[in-house]
Amino acid sequence: MTAVFYYIIYNPAAGGGSSIPIYKQVKAVLDQRHLAYAIKTSRYPGHTNVITKQIGDFNQREHPVLLVIGGDGTLNQAINGLAGTRQSEIPVAYVPAGSGNDFARGIGMSEDPMHALEQVLQATEAVTIDIGRFHERTRGESGYFVNNIGIGFDAAVVNAANRSDSKQLLNRLHLGKLTYLFHVVGMLMTRRPFPVAVYEKGVRHFFHRAYICTTTNIPYFGGGIRLYKPANPTDGKLDLVIVEWFNIVSWALAMIQLMRGKKPTSRATHIFHADKLTVETSSLEFGQMDGEEMGTRPFEIDFSMAKQKFWIDRSI
Ligand SMILES: Nc1ncnc2c1ncn2[C@@H]1O[C@H](COP(=O)(O)OP(=O)(O)OP(=O)(O)O)[C@@H](O)[C@H]1O
Structure with a gap:
């Protein structure tokens, strides 16, 4: 050895x-x-x-x-x-x-x-x-993420969670996983949908009422909440999950379907499975990368794939 x-x-x-x-x-x-x-x-x-x-x-x-x-x-x-x-x-x-x-x-x-x-x-x-690799055009910054980059609702939740005392408390109670869930309801009261443009293979897709706009490498975000079951960190592709807000019922149903790992059939849900994508927002939105705050701004992000060597034997 x-x-x-x-x-x-x-x-x-x-x-x-x-x-x-x-x-x-x-x-x-x-x-x-x-x-x-x-x-x-x-x-x-x-x-x-x-x-x-x-x-x-x-x-x-x-x-x-x-x-x-x-x-x-x-x-x-x-x-x-x-x-x-x-x-x-x-x-x-x-x-x-x-x-x-x-x-x-x-x-x-x-x-x-x-x-x-x-x-x-x-x-x-x-x-x-x-x-995942990202290049933020407006700032000229590039880097890597292991889990996801989210713009909108999940990022607002991360922002609220990281600033609140409940994260410490829940961690002390060994309930750290619930940290993000804890802030979901509060954010649902305050966040508004926002427009997003997605470019894939030269085609522009426009969504007027995005609420979740998360590009993910793995199935989870927010401490174990399932975002998109098929997301696979070995398939050479990222999954962009957009969930639009028409009303709370359609949004909640779309989210429940995703969290239960069901095939998304809701008209509120849009999935892109690609090795290259661009996401553009025009309003001031929160961003999160791997659970870290990215700040609030309009985002123009080019996404692509990268490989990382890990020293882990998952078979045991
Ligand atoms: N000595 C330190 N004191 C305070 N913060 C630190 C220190 N060292 C690193 N940090 C910051 O701690 C933050 C949280 O780290 P990390 O994301 O690994 O933990 P977590 O938020 O508890 O876990 P998770 O992201 O899995 O929910 C990071 O933003 C990191 O920059």
């Missing part, structure tokens, strides 16, 4: 601090098994990105693996930090320790951190998994 060197990248703020005991357990297991590692703690928001850039540019170890302990946001930052470095091919391993952990769920790895660690430690080779 290859003797791997683990760079542990650990976010003590993930899961409202519930990552701390998980980190301690991971460390204990690595010590017990005499595995080689170095610990890099994220000291402030965005630090993970800086740490992984340094590792990607300056690593001198043989067989390095980045072992991320945190939530989807930490994983997102690790992957974006590593991209474009001299050793961007370093595989990424992951122990879910956030509030939502949609990526773990979405790629079929264990959501139990210690079982997930076993899936990492038993891996013998890197596996390639799709990730």
Whole structure:
């Protein structure tokens, strides 16, 4: 078996601090098994990105693996930090320790951190998994996402959840998954539908009353809420899910159909399955990427696919 060197990248703020005991357990297991590692703690928001850039540019170890302990946001930052470095091919391993952990769920790895660690430690080779790439035209910014980029309702929910005290409280009660669900009702009272233009293969599609406009790599968003069951992180394609708002009943029925994993038949639901897409909004809307706030603005985003090496054995 290859003797791997683990760079542990650990976010003590993930899961409202519930990552701390998980980190301690991971460390204990690595010590017990005499595995080689170095610990890099994220000291402030965005630090993970800086740490992984340094590792990607300056690593001198043989067989390095980045072992991320945190939530989807930490994983997102690790992957974006590593991209474009001299050793961007370093595989990424992951122990879910956030509030939502949609990526773990979405790629079929264990959501139990210690079982997930076993899936990492038993891996013998890197596996390639799709990730999404975005280019935001208005800002000239590009990057990667592991789960989804949402404009509109889900992003407004993320924004409200991240700013409220309930996220901390629910995390303390080990109910972190409910964080986003908790804010759905509040947002339903305040959000308005907005126009979206989608470009696919040179054809423009226009939706007057979009409410959800989420480009996804995996079936889940918002901490385990099923958005689109067929979304598959190994098929080389992204799925754009648009749900329009005609009235609350049609919207709720469309959402229930999606969440139950049924084939969407509602006239409110529109799915694009493509390796390249452009999404344009003209009104001020919230954006979210992997559960992190993107701010509020009109968005013009080109989406495409990329591949990322992961160090995970999902068969155990
Ligand atoms: N030392 C730190 N103090 C405060 N925030 C930090 C620190 N290190 C990283 N962060 C920030 O913590 C935020 C949350 O991380 P993450 O998304 O991994 O956890 P989560 O929100 O609990 O999980 P999930 O996204 O799976 O719901 C990220 O925006 C990250 O930048």
